[in-house]
Amino acid sequence: MPRLFTAIEIPREVGLGLSLLRGGLSGARWIDPENYHVTLRFVGDVDDATGRDIMLMLGQVRRPSFDLTLDGLDQFGGHKPRAVFASVKATSALMELQAEQERLMQRLGLGAEGRNYKPHVTLARLRDASSRQVADYLATRGPYRSPAFHVPRFVLFSSRDSVGGGPYLVEAAYPLL
Incomplete structure (x- = not known):
């Protein structure tokens, strides 16, 4: 089975707003807007039997739907930046x-x-971008804030073993109440 992870999909209109932040940073490999998501739990490469167990276990999740907002931009990597991201306001x-998904994955071993x-x-994933370049990028775009958006479900995505950034395939979708 391919590499798996659970995530929240980003609505098209929010993705469009995020896509306007692309550019102006050398060494950046920009993620395609259709592949924007909020990872909940990275699973990794698993065999088919484990993949089926994960799908069944995730089907037991009973949580209410909720709203999210993206609030600001930041980077991972400190002095050696490796990614630029939009922060999600943690609710x-x-x-x-x-x-809950972390507990379920641990229960599966x-x-x-x-x-x-x-x-x-x-x-964006960064290669050879200096911390100064990233700081300048963030300074000009950092005040970004999305409108609130509704999260009616989470999904189990699969991805090919690649450099990252998609394409991702929805293997299963799980509605929130």
Whole structure:
């Protein structure tokens, strides 16, 4: 089975707004707007049996739908920037949904996620961009804020083993109440 992860899809109109932030940063590999998402839990490469177990386990999630807002831009990597992203305003509903999925994956025997969860939408992966260039980019575009958008479901995505940034395929969708 391909590489799997759970995520929240970004509505088309929000993705369009994010796409207007593209450009002006050398060494950036910009993510295509149709591949924007908020990762909930990275699963990785699993065999078909584990993939089916994950699909079934995720079907047990019963959480209410909620609204999200993207609030500001930032970067991962510190002095060696590796990605630029739009921050997601962390709501209790989002954090509870992510924590439940983390518990479910561990119950299936998958290792715990090694990093603290920071909800975000990756806009670009960086190669050879200086921290100064990234700081300048963020200074001119950092005040970004999206309109609130409704999250009616989460999905299980698969991706090809590639450099990253898609294309992603929805393997299963799970409605929120």
